[in-house]
Amino acid sequence: MRKPTLMNQILSQVGLLLIGLFVLIPIWSISRLAFDESLKSRPVEFRVLPKDLGFAPMQQVMDRPYQSVTFKNLLRNSLIVSGGSALGAIILGMSLAYAFARFRFPGRKVGLFILLLAAMLPPIALTTALYIVLSILKIRTTLFGLAIIYTTFAMPFCIWNMRAAFQSTPKELEEAAYLDGASNFRTFLEISLPLAIPSIAVSALIAFLMGYSEFAIGWLFIDKSDNVTLAMSIYSILGSGATQPWSQIGSLALIMSLPVVIIFVILQHTLLDQMLLGNTGESS
C-alpha cells in the first residue's frame, strides 16, 4: 500500500482523534469522579479534573464497597460464578460441539438451527424453569446455583464457537491418527483438542465475561448479601437511589473493568484472529 500524503495523514489523524474523544468521554467522566476525594454524594459542579485528586475512594471501595460485604468477598463471588460458568459451559458443551463439527448424522441441520437460535435467545427466556428446578434442589440462592444458571446462558454460544474451532482443524490429521489405530477419544484428546485450544480459550473468556457483567438475572436468584457478585452490587447501589458517593461507584466500576480491559488489550490480536478468521467451516 502506498504511503499516505501529508494531507491524508492529517485528515486521518483528525478523524481518529474525534473517534478517540468519543471513546474517552464516558471513561474520563467516570474517572474524574472515581479519583475525587471531595465528593460526598453526587457531583454538584462541572469539572474536567477531580477537585481533590486522590486514591481514598479507591481504598474505601477495596475495603467495604457494598453494605457489609468486603470487596474481597464480592470479587471472590464474581470469580467463582463466572469462572465456574465458563468452565461448565466449555466442558459440558464440548462433546456436542465436536459431534456437530466432525460427524454427519440425521437431524444435524435442524440441530444446528436450534443451537443457533438458542445462542441468540435472551437469557430471560430460560430463566423460569431454572428458577423452579434450582428452588426444588434448594440451591437457588447459592453461588453454585448461580454458576449453573450462567452456564446455561453461555453454553449454546460456546458450543457454536467450539464447533467452528473443531471444524477448522484439518480433518486429515484426525483421519490419519484414527487409521493408525488411535481410538476415537484419543484422537480427540491428542489431535483435535490441542489444536482448538486457543479458540476454546476465547469461548471460555467470552463465557466468563457474560457471567462477570451479569447482574439482573442474578438478583432474581440471590437474596443473601454474602452471595452477591461485583456486577450485582453495582446495580444494587444504582437502583437504591445512590446514597453512596459517586467517587466510590466510579472506583468500583474502574476496578471491575480493569482486569478485563488488560486481558483484552494484551490478547487483542489473538482474539481478533480467533474470532474473525477462526471459522472457515463447511456450509451447513
Add this chain to the structure above:
Amino acid sequence: MKRSNLIRLLTKLLAIILVTSIAWTLRERAVNNLPVDYDEDDYLRAAQQFTELIRAKDWAGFEETNYRAEHPPLSKILFGFSLLSAPEAPLIPDRPTSAGPDQYLPRDLLHNARSMGQVFGTLTVFLLSLLNPIAGLFLAAHTFTIKYVSQVMLEALPALTSLVTVMAYVQSKKHKNASGWLIVSAVFLGLTAASKYLYCLVGIAILIDWYLVSKENDNLRAFVRNVLLWGVLAVALFFLADPYLWPDPINRLKESVFYHAGYATGASEVSNAGFPFWQPFVWLNTSAFYWHEDVFVVGLDFLATILAAFGIMRLWKKERTYVLWLIIAVVFLLLWPTKWPQYILVLTVPLSFAAGEAVAMGWEKALERIRRPRLEKEARQVFNRRDVARSLPWLVPGLIVFIVFTLFPLIFQVAISLTDFNSISIKDGLNGGVWREVWEGLTGQTQPVNQDFPYRSKEVQFTGPTSYVPVFNWITGDGILVFNILWMILSVALQTILGIGAALLLWNKRIRFRRGWQTLFILPWAIPETIGALMWISVFASTFGWLALAVQDFGKEIPIAFLNDWARSPNLTLIVLLIVGLWYGFPFMMLAASAGLKQLPVEVFDAAAMDGANAWQIFRHVTWPLLMPLVIPAIIIRGIFAFNQFYLLQLFGFMHGNYYMTSLATLSYNIFNPSGFGGFNGQFAVSASLNIITLLILVGLVSLFNRWSKAEEGVTYA
C-alpha cells in the same frame, strides 16, 4: 376466448364482488357501532351549515362558509348534501379542536354523514380490488381505514380520489392516446386537494415517476410541457371545487395552509400527545380493533404492514408509482410533527397493494414448488453408518446436556404460558402445579379459566393460550415491538458506519500511532456492558450528569445543551440511547471490518488509484462491494444482540419515563421479577408468553438473515 381465461376472469370477478361486499359489511358495522370520536362534531356542524345553504338555495353563501377553514370544504359540502334527507336539527355548538368527543350528536345526522363515508370507503376498496383482489381484501379489513372512513372525518373522499388520480395516471402510461387519462388524473388530483391537502402527496409520486419515465425515453421537453398543463388543470379544478377560495384566493389559501404548520408546531394537544417520530409505524403495527373490540371482527393490520415489506420489490417492478406513493407518504409522516392515527390513511392503499403482491408472490412460489418434480428429495444426504456410529459417544452426552439445560427450559416456558403461573402461586408451581394443570387442560380434564391481568391466583390454573393475544396487543399497541425493531436497525446501522469508518482510517499501515488508536478503540468492547452503561449514566444523568452540570454552570449556549432534557422527549431519548449503543458496538464492527480489509487484494486499489478514481469512487465501487460480504455476518450478529439488548436499556430505563422504549427481553425480565415495581411484577406466565413471542420473532429474523447470507458460518462473538 379460451376457456381457462374465462374461468380466470370469472374467478377474479367473483373475488372483486366478494371483497367489495366484505368491505361494505365491515364499514356498515363501523358506521352503526363506532362511538363518536374527536372532530366528528366539528365536521357535522360544518355539514349542517352547508345543508342550510342548500335548502335555502343560497349558492352565494358557499363563498363565505367553511367551518374549520384549515381544511378545504369539498368533503364538508358533500356531507352537507348527505344530510338533506335527515330532519333538521339545531346547529351543533362551536367547540375548540381540543374538545373531547361529543357523545350527544343527533344520531340520524351522524348516520347519514357516516354512510357517505362508507360509500366512498367501499368504492376505494372496489377500485383497489380491480388491481389485485387480495390487496382489496387487506384494505377492506384494515381497521384504521375502516374506522376513519366510517366516521364523520375528512379521510374517506380524498382516499378515494387520490387512488383514482394514480390509477388514471398509470392507465395513461399504458395507452397510446394518453391525454384522456391524464385529464382524469389532473381532475381528481384537484378534487383531492379540495378535500384534504395531505393526500396531494400522490401528486409528488406521480411527478417523480413521470420524470423517470421521460428521462428513460429521453423526452424531457415534452415532460415539462405536459406536466405544466396537467398541473394547471389540477389547480383549476382545485379552485373550482373550493368555493370558499373564490372571494379572496391568495389570503384564504395561505391562511389554511399555514394553519397546519402552526398547529403541528404549536398546538398543545400535539405536544401533549408526546408521540415519538416513529409513531406512524406504531399505528401501522397495531389495530383499532383493540380500541373498539365490539365493532371490528379482526385486527390484522400488522399483517398488511409485514407483508408489504416483502411485496414492495415486486410492486416496484409491476408499477413503481404506488411504491413511490408509499415511500413519500412514510417519509412525510415520519417528518411531520402531528402524528394522529388517521394520517396513516394516506398510505393504507399502497400498503395494502404491496401486501397483496406479497401474497401473490407467495402463492406463485408455492405453485411452482408443487409443479416442479421433487429434485430436493433426490439430493438428500446419505449418512455413512460408520460415521453415525462413531458420532454417538459424542452426541449422546452432548444431547443430554443440551436437553437438560436448553430444551427443557424452553418447553417449560411453553407450558407456563398456557397457565396463570405467577409469583403468588409459586408454591404450587414448585410442587409440579404447572405440569399438572397443563396435562389436565390438554387432556380436557379441566376447562380453561379466564383471568384478568395481572394474575394473582394462589394455585396454578390452566388458561389455554389466552395470554398470547393480550400480550401481543400490548407490545404492538404500546409500540414496544416497533421500538425494539427500530432500535435494532438504527443502532446497528450507526455501529456499522462508524466501525467501517474507523477500520478504513486505520487501514493504511503508515498511519501514525495506528496500534495506539486501535487499542484505544477496542476499550468499549472490553468494558462489561453494565459498566459501560454506568459510565454513560455519569455523563447523561439528569441533575448530576456531566452534561447537566455543564449546562448548569455555563448556560444553554453550549453546543449540545439541547440534549440535556433528553429524558423528557422520546426522540432525544432515542438519540442518547443510540449514542451509548454506538459506543458499545462500533469496536466490534471495526474489528470485523479490519479483518475483512486485510483479506482484500491491495493491487485492485492501486490500479483504481492509477486510473484516476478519487477516494469516494474507490470506496463506492471497489472497497464497499468487496468488503460488504465479509462484514454481513458481523452485522447480523450485532443485530440479534441489539434486538435482545438488555443491560443498557434496563439501566437507562430508570432515567427516562418512556416505558415503551425497551426491548422485549427487558420487558420480560421486569414483569418476571417478583420484587419488581408497578402492579405488573411476578407475572411468570405473561413473561413466558412474551418469551415465546420473542422466540418466534427470532426464528423469523434468523431464517431471514440466513437466507440473506450464510450467517451461521460467521462469527458469533460480540
